[in-house]
Amino acid sequence: MCRWLAYAGEPLHPSEVILDSRHSLVAQSLNSPLGAETVNGDGFGLGWYPVVDTEGAGGRPPQPALFRSTEPAWNDQNLREISSTIRSPLFLAHVRAAAGPPIQQTNCHPFRHENWLFMHNGGLADFLTMKRDLTLAVDPSLYPEIQGTTDSEVLFHLALSHGLQDDPIAGMRAAIRETERIGNAHDIRFPVQGTFAVSDGTTLWAFRYSSVGRSRTLFHSTDIDVLRQMYPHAERLRAFGRHAHVIVSEPLTDLPGAFLEVPESTVAIIDATGYRHEPFLGAA
């Protein structure tokens, strides 16, 4: 129901990919050819990890900041100012098409818990039917932290309850399985649909999964070195460092080969070693 983008690599002004590309995330907010909805004008959010001092913060994990708004992204002046001023080595950005829950900041992605960020495109089927049971399944100590009314935030807190901070893949797996169990108990056949991004500020995990096996689109960028060989004269590529990676709902450019699809039932991982992916919850 939304579009999102996650970046990891050399510190970058987020505006480079959320505003300045041909099919930037903000361009997708107005016109999203591959989206379930064409228009994603019900608010946006940007969560970013700061550039870390090499002298360090004593080993503490970096704390992400959030800028979220209920305005459409396309004409938001503050988004332009902030995303072209800050620099970040890892950020998540999201434009929302509300499927039901109210248009309010607390329903804008990404969601944050301590040093973790989470965002979601898609939805939990017939959410209001499952909502009470799902919310009860959240750890009581985490329950008061739920601030909005989206399915996505509940799912995030369910994954936190299932150890997301220790093992993000296992935490997401358990949260999705529990959602499917609860949904099935309510005669909801395909409870989970979506792509999900999770980060602790160092690693980025992007999940593509749906109960029905036909998930929202998800793409990752080709290695910059490869792209530079393919397009030695492309001006745009100079903005990006060698470790730059983007995962995004739709390709940011029409350059053939610049973006590759993340397969169904897959988790993509970006860390210091680069991009890789592995099966997730698939037909075992």
Next chain:
Amino acid sequence: MCRWLAYAGEPLHPSEVILDSRHSLVAQSLNSPLGAETVNGDGFGLGWYPVVDTEGAGGRPPQPALFRSTEPAWNDQNLREISSTIRSPLFLAHVRAAAGPPIQQTNCHPFRHENWLFMHNGGLADFLTMKRDLTLAVDPSLYPEIQGTTDSEVLFHLALSHGLQDDPIAGMRAAIRETERIGNAHDIRFPVQGTFAVSDGTTLWAFRYSSVGRSRTLFHSTDIDVLRQMYPHAERLRAFGRHAHVIVSEPLTDLPGAFLEVPESTVAIIDATGYRHEPFLGAA
């Protein structure tokens, strides 16, 4: 933490009492001498019942409309336009000073369920500690209707779960007692504080109660006929019909005798027979 006003009587432009009085509700939003907070700038709401066609709507209860916003009331142009255009025989208006929950429309009072409206000034002590248990105590069929994150909305749904629509006084009593029970179980000594307004479109109930026995202020207007005898030359009184009654957190005027305090542990009732009040949850 807020200020509110409820009117019942001859159809009136709400602006007469929420904007145009010396100490109107909107004036109180900027400067509330008797309030727990001086400034109530975290949004507002107006809920009103329409003027009913005498030919009737076939016995259906009147459906109230809501206009709620996160803007401060004092400079809101739309509030001026709407409140001075519509006319209503019964309306509730509220200005908010947020004690914690986010500034968003779904946290603005009044809240609505079918033909019922509800609003609250005050708060549930240590709400986040009680929130899960309180929310679980809401009837599962009503649970999905909770849209915001305030203590007030949860209390309203608790009262609905306890039969507010059949007997508003009994419903409120049960909801408050249950909140006190849950609060005490969490070592919260004085869980409930506030004044509450409830209406079905025909009758208005206003409750003043707190566990500690020192509740937020609440006043009701003197009968217009009496006021006219006291102040035969008061221009302002001509705006009001003979059945006009206002219940409000603070007097709207400095006219001595125009507003009388609603006592502690009391429910005030305004209906076709006029104003009366009776003890509510008092020292038994």
Next chain:
Amino acid sequence: MCRWLAYAGEPLHPSEVILDSRHSLVAQSLNSPLGAETVNGDGFGLGWYPVVDTEGAGGRPPQPALFRSTEPAWNDQNLREISSTIRSPLFLAHVRAAAGPPIQQTNCHPFRHENWLFMHNGGLADFLTMKRDLTLAVDPSLYPEIQGTTDSEVLFHLALSHGLQDDPIAGMRAAIRETERIGNAHDIRFPVQGTFAVSDGTTLWAFRYSSVGRSRTLFHSTDIDVLRQMYPHAERLRAFGRHAHVIVSEPLTDLPGAFLEVPESTVAIIDATGYRHEPFLGAA
């Protein structure tokens, strides 16, 4: 750059045509097949004249009320509440796609001057180049009333300066001619583009005109009596009285024959005698 709708006839809840039709104005805000822009999500406005007491207001013209917001119309809860609560015999509604000027309430249509309302779809070419000269051409007594930064509001005040209140057609003609003169002096070839709605609360004037002779689309509804003969079983038509007329940027329905195009260089007029149109600034 926008879409608009004007209604005159028996008092109606505006929601009937701005929300509940298949291609309602709000539906057009999300997806406007005939629009210069597909998405009109940069705010909206509703201006309405109240139902007049037959006993009259002493001959004073009716004063219109405004509800304007910078939110997209499609998910605005207040617009739903208000437009389905009030009833009006004449109202103007507008959804905006900003071409440049900031997203703010003072840039939302309709604009108001005393008992007059005005709205516009289209634009003045290269407005910032002309803006100072156009603004200087506004009568100094009207100048301080300009609250926003749109070309449309300046044009409205230019028409007021040229006697719109005495003769709306002559006022609009003079304002457009002056704009074309000023534009041409700045080497702007086709300064004016658009459709314009003007009302005094009794009559509705809708202009379709552009300097280039290819104006934004504009349609008017067929007489209800004719429609009822064509579609005797159409449930939807029962909502409308015999004098109901709509002028709108795009047809509200797919019913063949329900909406007819207003020709180029034309002013359409709806008053107590029904619908008619006449040439406006045409090929002289």
Next chain:
Amino acid sequence: MCRWLAYAGEPLHPSEVILDSRHSLVAQSLNSPLGAETVNGDGFGLGWYPVVDTEGAGGRPPQPALFRSTEPAWNDQNLREISSTIRSPLFLAHVRAAAGPPIQQTNCHPFRHENWLFMHNGGLADFLTMKRDLTLAVDPSLYPEIQGTTDSEVLFHLALSHGLQDDPIAGMRAAIRETERIGNAHDIRFPVQGTFAVSDGTTLWAFRYSSVGRSRTLFHSTDIDVLRQMYPHAERLRAFGRHAHVIVSEPLTDLPGAFLEVPESTVAIIDATGYRHEPFLGAA
């Protein structure tokens, strides 16, 4: 009608002085004991210059960023996030109490022109009477840049028209004198009132002046070295570097001696050499 704060010195999170002090600017937005208005809840703005790479940007002056909002500052979550994430060696922050012009982002201070920022507390008397003449006095090339409707923004553009970028003190002097001349021609006795902050990213100028000679309050912080000798155990002072200087409408703390008044008819200047002030438009 507002409160403002300007900081120059070692790079700092703006939150240190706009949020975390006892009488921080945001605290002043809710309760401003020395202000013309107690509540400054009609929007806010933060303009900041980035930390400059020592390797330099090729001599180009630093470009400031803006974050402005119509929400009250006190509960704005985005302001907390952004002001505690960015770091800046020179920033201007403002909370607004609107005296008339609409609540909209384009009316929020600071205003920006190229690398210059400007903000104002106070007002031009009877502005609507002078507005047309003042606006005409703005250089036509600057005229289209005026985006809002405040007296402050017009005055800024008047100062720009009078060479503010070449000589800020002379530019402000000429703009104020021209305003007084125009005002007097309209029988406005004391046209200018206020305190003004101007910066190019390197130097900060703060003006205190009013035609009547009784200007809004303005204070500057004592040198940090002096403060540390006075208060060797003050934890709060550790957040600030040796070159830190604040100019602000009201003292941020109750520490005696920490803030000194800027005299009437004075311009205060903060640059690499520290703080100084000189007479401005004084008793001639």
